[in-house]
Amino acid sequence: xxxxxxxxxxxxxxxxxxxxxxxxxxxxxxxxxxxxxxxxxxxxxxxxxxxxxxxxxxxxxxxxxxxxxxxxxxxxxxxxxxxxxxxxxxxxxxxxxxxxxxxxxxxxxxxxxxxxxxxxxxxxxxxxxxxxxxxxxxxxxxxxxxxxxxxxxxxxxxxxxxxxxxxxxxxxxxxxxxxxxxxxxxxxxxxxxxxxxxxxxxxxxxxxxxxxxxxxxxxxxxxxxxxxxxxxxxxxxxxxxxxxxxxxxxxxxxxxxxxxxxxxxxxxxxxxxxxxxxxxxxxxxxxxxxxxx
Amino acid sequence: xxxxxxxxxxxxxxxxxxxxxxxxxxxxxxxxxxxxxxxxxxxxxxxxxxxxxxxxxxxxxxxxxxxxxxxxxxxxxxxxxxxxxxxxxxxxxxxxxxxxxxxxxxxxxxxxxxxxxxxxxxxxxxxxxxxxxxxxxxxxxxxxxxxxxxxxxxxxxxxxxxxxxxxxxxxxxxxxxxxxxxxxxxxxxxxxxxxxxxxxxxxxxxxxxxxxxxxxxxxxxxxxxxxxxxxxxxxxxxxxxxxxxxxxxxxxxxxxxxxxxxxxxxxxxxxxxxxxxxxxxxxxxxxxxxxxxxxxxxxxxxxxxxxxxxxxxxxxxxxxxxxxxxxxxxxxxxxxxxxxxxxxxx
Numbered sequence: 001x002x003x004x005x006x007x008x009x010x011x012x013x014x015x016x017x018x019x020x021x022x023x024x025x026x027x028x029x030x031x032x033x034x035x036x037x038x039x040x041x042x043x044x045x046x047x048x049x050x051x052x053x054x055x056x057x058x059x060x061x062x063x064x065x066x067x068x069x070x071x072x073x074x075x076x077x078x079x080x081x082x083x084x085x086x087x088x089x090x091x092x093x094x095x096x097x098x099x100x101x102x103x104x105x106x107x108x109x110x111x112x113x114x115x116x117x118x119x120x121x122x123x124x125x126x127x128x129x130x131x132x133x134x135x136x137x138x139x140x141x142x143x144x145x146x147x148x149x150x151x152x153x154x155x156x157x158x159x160x161x162x163x164x165x166x167x168x169x170x171x172x173x174x175x176x177x178x179x180x181x182x183x184x185x186x187x188x189x190x191x192x193x194x195x196x197x198x199x200x201x202x203x204x205x206x207x208x209x210x211x212x213x214x215x216x217x218x219x220x221x222x223x224x225x226x227x228x229x230x231x232x233x234x235x236x237x238x239x240x241x242x243x244x245x246x247x248x249x250x251x252x253x254x255x256x257x258x259x260x261x262x263x264x265x266x267x268x269x270x271x272x273x274x275x276x277x278x279x280x281x282x283x284x285x286x287x288x289x290x291x292x293x
Numbered sequence: 294x295x296x297x298x299x300x301x302x303x304x305x306x307x308x309x310x311x312x313x314x315x316x317x318x319x320x321x322x323x324x325x326x327x328x329x330x331x332x333x334x335x336x337x338x339x340x341x342x343x344x345x346x347x348x349x350x351x352x353x354x355x356x357x358x359x360x361x362x363x364x365x366x367x368x369x370x371x372x373x374x375x376x377x378x379x380x381x382x383x384x385x386x387x388x389x390x391x392x393x394x395x396x397x398x399x400x401x402x403x404x405x406x407x408x409x410x411x412x413x414x415x416x417x418x419x420x421x422x423x424x425x426x427x428x429x430x431x432x433x434x435x436x437x438x439x440x441x442x443x444x445x446x447x448x449x450x451x452x453x454x455x456x457x458x459x460x461x462x463x464x465x466x467x468x469x470x471x472x473x474x475x476x477x478x479x480x481x482x483x484x485x486x487x488x489x490x491x492x493x494x495x496x497x498x499x500x501x502x503x504x505x506x507x508x509x510x511x512x513x514x515x516x517x518x519x520x521x522x523x524x525x526x527x528x529x530x531x532x533x534x535x536x537x538x539x540x541x542x543x544x545x546x547x548x549x550x551x552x553x554x555x556x557x558x559x560x561x562x563x564x565x566x567x568x569x570x571x572x573x574x575x576x577x578x579x580x581x582x583x584x585x586x587x588x589x590x591x592x593x594x595x596x597x598x599x600x601x602x603x604x605x606x607x608x609x610x611x612x613x614x615x616x617x618x619x620x621x622x623x624x625x626x627x628x629x630x631x632x633x634x635x636x637x638x639x
Contacts, residue, residue, distance in 0.1 A: 186398050
């Protein structure tokens with residue numbers, strides 16, 4: 001098996017040199033497309049104050065205006081600049097998406113690695129994970145936010161908790177496979193302590209799967225945040241977010257369609273970018289999966 | 294230091310098949326059953342046998358990669374089967390393992406230098422300079438250029454990878470190296486190079502080897518003594534020349550007769566032994582070999598033959614060829630001329 005799979009080399013993680021990036025991008029256009037789009041969105045969101053107007057300033061005399069030189073996407077029902085709100089809304093979506101994915105990935109990785117290695121811990125913790133998995137994200141978020149009041153921090157926690165078990169399971173399954181590899185046994189024979197074996201020999205193998213899963217979690221976290229904000233239990237209404245914008249503008253769809261289309265399209269593009277990146281990473285780390293499709 | 298370097302006493306490993314919670318009896322695989330042997334410093338002991346006879350399990354038990362069900366493994370008089378994990382770490386320095394598959398036994402994400410110096414770094418801190426010096430030294434010992442330390446395993450050939458595996462095993466200056474089919478994944482020409490490297494290292498460093506193999510040609514080339522295993526038990530343990538010149542146990546006889554000999558004029562025996570290896574889940578009673586043995590007598594079915602010392606320093610477990618007490622009694626089946634082995638060729 002090892003002999004057969006030798007020519008199909010997965011990109012070795014952690015030894016990616018800068019000079020190799022153009023070659024990798026040519027071979028994996030999805031990574032380039034998704035990563036590039038996402039990078040562009042992040043830059044636009046970070047640089048928002050430089051070119052976008054004030055997203056919260058209300059002007060009752062300019063309600064539901066069509067696009068103009070002053071307000072590129074027109075204004076909403078309270079006379080706020082839709083373009084500025086859309087750009088600033090990207091910050092919320094990206095922060096919530098990336099941080100939820102990162103926290104689910106880190107916690108899931110820790111749980112998964114230990115569960116994959118220790119049988120006793122495995123039985124208990126994976127049952128708890130099964131329990132967590134059965135909690136609907138939206139209900140958990142509503143419950144948590146009604147306890148603490150709305151906020152971005154609690155939103156990230158609420159989204160990360162139900163996503164963690166999927167990551168933990170995935171990591172655990174990778175660890176179960178890797179721990180039997182002869183090089184792990186060789187490390188034990190060489191007198192390596194368990195934490196070192198886990199860190200140096202087992203954990204790196206989980207990174208590709210973790211990155212792919214992280215992208216999926218990120219995409220779904222962005223959608224969940226928008227959904228929660230739309231329902232009014234996500235980001236506080238005074239902060240511009242795509243979900244809030246769609247919720248507050250839904251009555252004016254016929255008069256000022258951009259108030260909904262601008263955040264809606266941005267939401268779709270962001271999720272698409274993250275998903276493209278995730279698919280691209282999967283193909284990059286597992287070339288055989290790509291061929292099978 | 295008195296006594297042998299490695300002394301294995303009644304080593305046994307049973308693998309339970311599934312967790313028996315409600316069922317009273319759990320079926321077990323009897324992988325290794327009551328295995329005892331010793332290895333002197335600087336000596337090569339080969340363990341041979343067909344697939345599934347427990348050879349590799351013995352290797353893993355010696356390294357305590359698996360915990361034995363029973364028995365003792367004494368290295369310099371310390372029983373490693375009873376050690377706690379922390380104490381075990383220190384004793385692992387005395388014996389190291391070379392693995393069968395040079396592809397999967399090296400971490401694909403580490404460089405050659407990192408791989409071979411890691412064992413030392415488990416015990417002491419090395420500066421960058423010391424690490425590079427150590428890596429260069431170890432690579433030189435196994436006949437590789439020091440520049441190779443920056444290569445990844447995927448950039449090396451099978452033979453070079455196996456040299457790395459040996460360098461890793463040497464890094465802790467062990468007295469004993471356990472090689473589990475260390476050359477069977479390599480090309481014949483590379484096999485010879487690796488075997489000669491092992492023999493050179495043995496001479497230079499006084500290493501002892503436990504060499505596990507199914508390739509009798511390899512075994513004849515390197516072994517001082519040979520242990521033949523069948524279904525988890527040692528059936529014959531003899532000095533190499535004596536074993537290859539005149540096998541005593543009928544299984545050894547069959548094994549040697551089955552080995553290919555590069556001589557087209559030699560007449561091959563048809564099927565020296567009939568039938569298949571029985572399952573280690575439910576091994577035959579008495580001598581495990583009796584259902585296939587041309588010499589079997591009634592007693593073989595009832596009683597496990599003990600290892601009986603013979604005049605030339607070998608031990609054999611056979612009621613017929615090496616009776617412990619009185620004569621074995623009538624045979625179970627007619628002796629078949631096909632089963633007799635011709636004069637062993639010199």
